[in-house]
Amino acid sequence: MTELSDTALVQLRGVRKHFGSLEVLKGISMDVQAGEVSVLLGPSGSGKSTLLRCINHLETIDGGRITVDGEVVGYRDHGDRLREMHPREVAKQRRSIGMVFQRFNLFPHKTAIENIIEAPMVVSRLSRSDAIAEARQLLRRVGLEAWADHYPSQLSGGQQQRIAIARALAMKPKLMLFDEPTSALDPELVGEVLDVMKELAHEGMTMIVVTHEIGFAREVADQVVFMDGGVVVESGAPVDLIDNPQHARTQGFLHSVL
Numbered sequence: 001m002t003e004l005s006d007t008a009l010v011q012l013r014g015v016r017k018h019f020g021s022l023e024v025l026k027g028i029s030m031d032v033q034a035g036e037v038s039v040l041l042g043p044s045g046s047g048k049s050t051l052l053r054c055i056n057h058l059e060t061i062d063g064g065r066i067t068v069d070g071e072v073v074g075y076r077d078h079g080d081r082l083r084e085m086h087p088r089e090v091a092k093q094r095r096s097i098g099m100v101f102q103r104f105n106l107f108p109h110k111t112a113i114e115n116i117i118e119a120p121m122v123v124s125r126l127s128r129s130d131a132i133a134e135a136r137q138l139l140r141r142v143g144l145e146a147w148a149d150h151y152p153s154q155l156s157g158g159q160q161q162r163i164a165i166a167r168a169l170a171m172k173p174k175l176m177l178f179d180e181p182t183s184a185l186d187p188e189l190v191g192e193v194l195d196v197m198k199e200l201a202h203e204g205m206t207m208i209v210v211t212h213e214i215g216f217a218r219e220v221a222d223q224v225v226f227m228d229g230g231v232v233v234e235s236g237a238p239v240d241l242i243d244n245p246q247h248a249r250t251q252g253f254l255h256s257v258l
């Protein structure tokens, strides 16, 4: 199991979440170091999406603590007391975390570049010309400069997902969360999205990636975390967790996806 530290950019300690009587996260502890990539693996229903959603304020947690860059997510730290944050502070925290979902979630009535400049203009109050200049750089980064004025419906799923990544990056996040970003794509489009993510990893972005792409995990992950039934079963470097899993549940899961 990867050891926990108090210097990690993202720290989860005993995180619990239930929906009604269903306990989905049963005390999750893990770290993500700044500049590192953690890949979350686990069968459907194991709580991976819920965990990402808790980090990004899309769900509130019922127990434990999440900190990102020293700030408690959703709460203000008063020593031993936690106070709920003002919605404005929550919004500020959320802006520093980018998220990319399985479905591309682009605004369908906006072009690629309009999708990217929306949040910088509305939320960060960037001027339109500055936002466009930055968006063009981002489009270049994801290899889609020529597609700036196309609408989502005119783009392939892989292109849409690359725009979704560019849109998240436009807010200059310190952390990027990816929830099965390639699982809705036709197989021939998976590689172009993974390539953008690899590039991002090499540039030093801190990332938590839920994916079944074991090759990506092996190549890019600093840490692989295997979850099942709302707990972390084991975690470690790819060479250990993927090639030499210790638990039968991990072995069984890897068999099913490899």
Ligand code: ADP
Binding pocket: 019, 022, 024, 042, 043, 044, 045, 046, 047, 048, 049, 050, 051
């Ligand atoms: P994973 O992403 O690993 O497939 P999820 O985090 O999506 O798992 O879901 C874990 C469990 O929590 C599943 O049993 C799912 O049905 C349940 N769940 C997720 N979101 C909700 C919700 N909003 N209300 C009730 N149950 C939910």
Ligand code: MG
Binding pocket: 048, 049, 050, 179
């Ligand atoms: Mg999920």
